[in-house]
Amino acid sequence: MITITAMKWVLAFAAGQVRDHRARWILNEVGWSYEVRLIDACDLASSQYRKKQPFGQVPYLEEDGRPTLFESGAIVIDVATRAGMLIPAEGNDRSLVLSWVIAALNSIEPYLMNVAEVEYFMEDAEQKEARRPAVVAAAEQRLSQLEIALNGRQWLVGDAFTIADLMMASVLKIARRLDLLKSHSELMLYQDRCLDRPAYRKAVADQRATIDSHEMADMRFEEARRTAG
Ligand SMILES: N[C@@H](CCC(=O)N[C@@H](CS)C(=O)NCC(=O)O)C(=O)O
Missing domain, CATH: 1.20.1050.10 (Glutathione S-transferase Yfyf (Class Pi); Chain A, domain 2)
Known part of the structure; x- marks a missing residue:
């Protein structure tokens, strides 16, 4: 199973723009199913999260038996290459x-x-x-x-x-x-x-649906700030 991370909520200007849409887009293009792990500010700051994404950002892509990938560009290249789609195999x-x-x-x-x-x-x-x-x-x-x-x-x-x-x-x-x-x-x-x-439209629609169904409080910004000292 593939899991990617995405923000629970972001400010309006960022809705539809958060970089997990790139991971969603390529996974939709190649037709691989995936789950989305929703992340808040406390998760991003946690040492468990940073072991997988050293900079405390979304997205990462986790898959059984493989190293966790971070950087949206690396995720897109990796998925496309393994699927043999949207990038020539060589040449x-x-x-x-x-x-x-x-x-x-x-x-x-x-x-x-x-x-x-x-x-x-x-x-x-x-x-x-x-x-x-x-x-x-x-x-x-x-x-x-x-x-x-x-x-x-x-x-x-x-x-x-x-x-x-x-x-x-x-x-x-x-x-x-x-x-x-x-x-x-x-x-x-x-x-x-x-x-x-269609793969792009679904990526952005899914991201927006998550953001619309959450609110700022769900991001636990204050708790993350307090924990950071
Ligand atoms: N170079 C990274 C950038 C990832 C990135 O900037 N993610 C933003 C959301 S679009 C983020 O998680 N920001 C939270 C933060 O930096 O604290 C990539 O392409 O994956």
Whole structure:
């Protein structure tokens, strides 16, 4: 049996965005059944949890007889490879798919997260105004570079949807939520194409259903803060 972890509840801006949707999406794509272990702030902080996810984050993926996997990118690559789906087993296109998965996580996502941090987490209005232009400009540059690299193609590698597209479309959700895609119409069309899949829709609907059926108190933030001292 496969188990993944997911948050019981998150703030509205993060609903549908939490990274367990990537694990759900690839598992739905390959048709493997899985259970979801719901996590709160006390779980995330616990030493038992950190033995499986050293950074106290979701998701991890646990499976009988295998090491617990963490990092959504590693989970997606591992599941797709073992299922023999959405990534070639070998050859040049496999290498390119891996390059693009890492590019999504390493060359695009951090720039988008810098903007997200300013918009969602910076409280001081003056600091926010001062930092916003630089982080938005850097993110815009990355998005333009991606748009040029895509060069009007349907998919990042070859002539079919792969996990390169799964991961890039997932990362671009952060840009979409921050309204950063409005001047990148090609990327918007590309992302729409990638997200138009039953496996994705189910992943996000399931995540949202859990979040909607819980409330902030279920996350036990205060208890986790008290325990942390
Ligand atoms: N690089 C990790 C990032 C995971 C991550 O940032 N998870 C967030 C939710 S989307 C989380 O658990 N945040 C709680 C925390 O960092 O305390 C991955 O891709 O799996």
